[in-house]
Amino acid sequence: MKGFTYLAATDMAQAxxxxxxxxxIAGGTNLLDLMKEGVARPRTLVDINPLPLSAIEETQHGGVLLGALARNAATAYHPLVRHRYPMLSAAILSGASPQIRNMATDGGNLLQRTRCYYFYDTGTPCNKRDPGSGCSAIGNLARQHSILGASSQCIATHPSDMCVALAALDAVVHVQSPTGARSIPFAEFHxxxxxxPEIDNTLHQGELITQIELPPSPQFVQHSAYLKIRERASYAFALVSVAAALHLDEGGRIVEARIAIGGVAHKPWRQTQAEALLQGKSPERAVFAEAGAALLAGAVPQGRGPGSNAFKIPMAQRAVVRALEMALAGQTSLLPGSSAKGQAA
Incomplete structure (x- = not known):
């Protein structure tokens, strides 16, 4: 690890x-790993933990503000999140391990770098780590890599579970810089x-995430789900994940739907055109499959032979159907005790 200077900021201006x-640096659960591997080499670490950015509170309009320094575990178990955004709680709890969730922050979760094997291996070319050096993943082992939105420069995926749910919920990211504050719609953040490919998000140099705003979404409380498919039962990143939510009218037809997919692109993947296909329809498997096919339109497999991720395309399509069926049934996740029924607040 390269040497660095450490500063514990006492206020926003100093940070x-x-x-x-x-x-x-806050939780450090990703940044410190990158520093140990020689991927990240900051000259100074600015510890922002002393800043008052950990509150989770209700907005005047019935939404919720998540402080950037709120820990993932505190967010997942907070009554406002569990009752009003059960899909988000389930997404957070499906990620990492309890120990990491106790340390990782909500703001840091948004800023995770890819878990691409080649990105972490400084002995291999990687355009994300060393722009212009090439992409070692293209044509090689790519099981964990993207099938949507890739380029000839990079086929890495975004690793976050939390961000997939935030994309489906139309969250807003509030940031602060020396020149002022601004708000970024979640769809425009990554x-x-x-x-x-070395640029993961639309933050400007020196901007700090202060809060994540969840808009009021009472219409989705009873019918939302987070489904994660991975190679082992715990502490593994998603091959494919889906955040799905349905708003049904009194006759049981779909008024509105939200679908976001993780593990398939450089950012959580959401297409409002695919969601619109469900509006006014009866919530049936064939209708869900139509939306899944539309959402995966244009998917391109990466890698070759045993290293190919071609399996991800049908897997993602089926996962969309399964997640929508779970949402319809009020089964928020496959975690024990995940039913959202009766949790509206």
Whole structure:
């Protein structure tokens, strides 16, 4: 690990001023790993834990504000989140391990780097780590890699479970910089690789995430789900994950639907055109399959032979159907005790 300077910021102004030469650190569950592997080499670590950014509170309009320094575990188990956004609680609890969830912060979760094997291996070319060096994943072992939104420069995926649910919930990210504050719709926060795969998101230099806003979503409480498919039962990143929510009218027809997929692209993947196909329809498997096919339109497998991820395309299509069926049944996740029925608050 390269040497660095450590600063514990005592206020926002000090943190923002110091960030020009380094990186913010809170839980450190991803950044420290990157530093140990020589992937990240900040000259200064700006510890923002002393800042008052850990509150989870209700907004005037019935939404919820998540402080950027709120720990993932505290968020998942908070009554406002469990009762009003059970899909988000389930997504968080499906990620990492209890120990990591106790340390990791909500703001840090949004900023996770990819878990691509080649990105972490400094002995291999990687455009995300070293722009212009090439992408070692293309044409090689790519089981964990993208099938949507990739480019000739990068086929890595975003690893977060929490972010998939936030995408489905139309969250908003509030940030602060030395020049002022701004709000970023979640759909615009992460970006596809294009020809600049080293840039994961739309944050400007020196901007700090302060809060994540969840808009009121009472219509989805009874019928939302998070489904995660992985190679082992715990502490594994998703091959495919789906956050799904349905709003049904009194006759049982779909008024509105939300579907976001993880593990398939450089960012949580959501297409409102696919969701619109469900509006006014009866919630049936064939209708769900139509939406899944539309959401995966344009998917391209990566890798070759045993390293190919071609299996992800039908897997993702079936996962969309299964997640929508779970949402319809009020089964928020496959975790024990996950039913959302009767939790509206």
């Amino acid at each position: 923002l001023a110091a960030s020009r030469e380094g990186a913010f 970006r596809l690789p294009g020809d600049r």
